[in-house]
Amino acid sequence: MAPKAYSFEVLNVYPHDPAAFTQGLYYDNGTLYETTGRLGESTLRKVDLATGEVLERADMAGDEFGEGMTVVGDRMYVLTWENNRGHIYDKRSFKQLGSFDYQKSTKGWGLTHDGNRFIKSDGTSRLYFLDPENLTETGSIEVFDDNGSVDSINELEFIDGKVYANLYHGDRDEIVIINPETGVIEGKINFVGLYDGKRAPYDNEMNGIAYKPDTKTLLLTGKLWSKLYEVRLKER
Template identity: 50%
Template sequence: MLASKYFILFTLTILVLGCGENNSSNKSSLSIKTNEKSLMSGDTLKLSIDNPEKLEISKVSYQLDGQPIENNTVLNGVTLGSKTITANVTIGDKSETITKPVVVYNNVIPTIYTYEIVNTFPHDITSYTQGLEFFNGDLYESTGQKTESKLRKVNFETGEVLKNINLEDQYFGEGLTVLDDKIYQLTWQSQRGFVYDVNSFEKLSTFNYGTSKEGWGICNDGKTLYKSDGTEKIYLLDPENLTEKGHIEVYTEKGKIPRINELEWIDGKIFANIYQRNGVAIINPKTGGVDGVINFKPLKALVKQHADLDVLNGIAYHPERKTIFVTGKNWDKLFEVKITAQ
């Protein structure tokens, strides 16, 4: 009986090893070669197949993130960040698909901007500001913290609250934006967003997130919503059905910029607070490239210092005044500034 058990175990081992050898033998040693170890926007992407076994390759076609590309393609206008190159290789009457991950960096060194304070206004020191936006001359604000989250319409000059609703206690309010007389407000980790009538604050609908797991910041260009989730990604949403149509990744010439937070659309660019950095990145919405940066760190020293004081967060553009308004979490001041490239 013991000998029989050893025979069965030996037979099963041979079968398992045999199956593994058959599977591995179906895969060739082909791989994709690129001309550069790191790629930048504007580079010419030279592609070839590393073929150490000298197999007779009759045809090769390439894709970049599922879109057909040719060898020597110039990487102009492509979105930045993590990509996948796919090669479909024909060897005799068989075909094989191989892939290679790559990262595309920005080819622009960000411009450094300075700012000038032109006005200072009062701000509710109890507001944990998450979203800020002007609409028809009034300031709309979304605040965070569970049991304390609010949606507000505010007279920015006096700080008077013109309209207010409190979110249910389980929600942590995040960014907001106004499009077509609707307010779109995010919550943080509940994977839930709300849509309100801008005049009455009546809740019209709710929506769930897609690939993005959290809600941080949101803005719009008049047609599309842009949503951040605390990573380097900014998602494009259809305002009609709130589905994610794709995303861009925020990159400089050196690497990705994570913790993208509150967003504002200004003159064709996305201005984004970088969480806990007290600065703002100016982002090309077509590529994700960082075109400029603004260091607002000195502003924090100009507000009342107290135990609950937190980081800069909240950026709103006033189209008539052509100025930018910034504040922070539990700041007692709202600053109106003008920025200038160095």
């Protein structure tokens, strides 16, 4: 069965740091938490949603390329791309508390939490499940639609039992909705045309999904985008 198609309505547009190579995004009680990438530039940030102001930040090591992140309780969990390692930070102090290694997958792309376990992507067509205590990989599942497996699964957000994922497909700006129990892509949203700002000639992909539960809306941005959008999905 073909995935359900959605359209969207833009409710608000917020400023976003145009120098932020966004890799992960999470909304928590009026505040955004964001990770940025690139060697020597990777950061973990606390950002004011309304103004885009960076309220706090932690710089990652110069040899680390920051990737996806999520927040669970008073801790922030951040992936790196090719170092085979993630880090744990205190949400209040931004101090690093510890690290964890990847086992079966070799890269870190996206990370989310479903209330019981972590779910991680590595740029392939698989989602990996991580133990909630020690973050060891306990299993994985193939992601597919009616045409077969779908790779380049990137930034993740868990919303109402489903995993929303950016696809790393250049300027196609597409998000898919995945059933984490079966791997089936149940929905697709084409966001081409959402970003009306100046776009870098490369490394300009839509990346960053955060859920705003009080309004049941999505917060979306991209790498080096100067804007962040609040949107509501609509079934076609």
